[in-house]
């Protein structure tokens with residue numbers, strides 16, 4: 001009975017390890033070897049040239065000397081500390097997400113921390129108190145992490161351990177549901193505080209109101225995209241439910257709204273919001289262009305959101321609705337409790353994708369005279385004789401900033417998809 | 426398998442049920458009455474002229490070839506499909522378009538599907554407590570106590586906190602049974618509850634159904650588990666081409682089928 005199976009034969013050395021990988025992927029035939037070598041040479045040449053330009057020839061003064069303009073626009077200097085505190089709030093939320101959904105948020109938290117550290121220690125002009133507030137983000141992430149209870153649904157093993165006795169259900173429910181709920185309330189509080197800090201309140205010392213027109217730079221791109229997505233979600237859900245409804249008038253109204261908005265470029269909507277809509281306002285109603293832009297972007301985004309939501313709900317298996325009906329749930333209960341939650345969950349990656357494209361689209365607000373990141377770059381170059389030759393530096397920087405944000409978003413989105421896979425059929 | 430222990434535990438039957446069960450079938454009242462029921466999909470007649478009466482506490486197994494209208498028939502009993510001609514009365518409630526009647530019938534009738542159809546975004550416990558809380562308006566603590574009792578009964582109380590996707594097929598189907606029972610129905614419908622399961626899981630689901638039958642639940646089961654039918658069914662109904670061809674006790678169906686079509690079908694599958 002002790003006869004042991006012969007050890008499994010090892011694969012040939014040429015198919016494993018670095019050597020095997022190289023052989024299989026780059027040098028599998030003579031033709032492939034030639035292509036590999038040629039591409040490697042071209043790539044090296046390209047990287048070398050770009051690198052020597054970036055590190056030797058390029059003059060980054062145009063960015064470094066004006067850094068705050070790209071980040072926050074004309075926001076008053078006295079208020080910078082308020083923005084720093086907003087960032088701290090975001091860091092706490094990030095730390096909480098890290099704890100609650102480690103698989104989705106951990107690496108992002110690391111990346112965010114690295115960027116903060118880099119900007120915080122980079123030897124450029126910055127008031128020491130702002131530098132200190134910036135570096136405080138690192139402990140803030142840790143604080144958020146520590147404040148959050150460890151989720152139970154992270155590992156099935158732990159779940160089993162909790163669910164031992166009959167007390168299990170109560171414990172389970174607490175562990176699974178308390179985390180997101182706490183997250184949602186924390187996020188709402190942070191959102192309100194952020195808005196108060198950014199815009200200020202008249203009469204409160206230290207919180208002098210800021211003219212909304214002074215909001216600019218990357219901050220305005222992020223704010224518009226964020227509020228666009230957050231506000232368009234409920235509107236989009238409403239439109240999608242309307243489109244699915246059996247009331248013909250409601251249905252037609254929603255279809256018309258969605259198709260009209262989706263059929264028009266954002267830039268024309270912005271134009272109309274600035275130049276045509278005000279004609280219909282009462283004389284004394286003067287809505288700031290920042291809010292007009294926000295409303296327009298929200299409306300634009302809602303139409304796409306509605307279609308996403310509808311698609312997500314349509315993808316829910318029809319058996320779900322049958323089970324709900326068989327249990328005696330009404331149609332509206334089925335929609336709200338069964339179909340909509342599953343539909344929304346189906347479209348989380350699509351929502352992130354929409355956020356990415358909306359974030360890029362917000363650069364169109366230059367069209368109604370706002371100084372977003374891209375427009376600020378253009379003004380820096382064309383408005384200053386000394387930087388007239390630095391267009392390349394500016395646009396490379398802007399592209400890098402957009403890329404970093406969009407890449408992080410799609411990275412998170414893929415992580416979330418992985419995490420959501422757990423609870424699904 | 427340790428986790429199926431609960432299934433065979435002695436079942437306590439409520440006094441009113443016990444009293445009914447004590448009576449022979451023919452002295453009990455009809456809980457399901459179908460008279461000349463028809464159903465068309467477009468021009469296609471999926472169920473034609475079916476009349477059937479089911480006694481309280483009776484177990485009827487429905488079988489027949491694919492496409493013979495078995496699913497369509499039992500789905501008409503809780504109005505997942507609408508019958509277009511004839512009459513259906515469930516525990517004295519006439520099946521009409523009246524929403525109140527419909528609500529009352531849905532409370533009377535529970536259903537278990539071939540594909541389980543558990544709600545994947547909520548836990549096992551949430552699946553079972555959802556309808557009792559939302560439809561019967563039980564307080565959460567009561568709904569949860571009931572759910573744990575039912576999970577105990579189908580032998581998987583330790584799975585309460587998991588999500589459906591974390592369970593095996595057999596466990597999922599047992600959760601689906603518990604979910605339907607949580608509405609405390611008078612009648613349970615099963616549409617091929619074991620067809621989507623691997624062989625080793627079929628037994629645990631059939632055991633749960635056996636136990637349920639022993640408590641005096643009225644059951645209509647579409648299934649081709651003939652061993653189960655022989656053992657548990659009071660009567661068997663053979664469907665073919667939308668019609669109820671033969672209805673009789675298992676003894677008659679297996680040993681002395683009255684219709685050629687029944688005999689031919691049984692010869693094929695046995």
Ligand SMILES: Nc1ncnc2c1ncn2[C@@H]1O[C@H](COP(=O)(O)OP(=O)(O)OP(=O)(O)O)[C@@H](O)[C@H]1O
Nearest residue numbers: 466467469471489490491492493494495496497498
């Ligand atoms: N929604 C529908 N629309 C059109 N035809 C349908 C629909 N549902 C069922 N049918 C048809 O009605 C007939 C009966 O279907 P049913 O599902 O009741 O059969 P079944 O006996 O349950 O078969 P199976 O054993 O394959 O489940 C089939 O021919 C089927 O194609």
Ligand SMILES: [Mg+2]
Nearest residue numbers: 495496497616
């Ligand atoms: Mg069927």
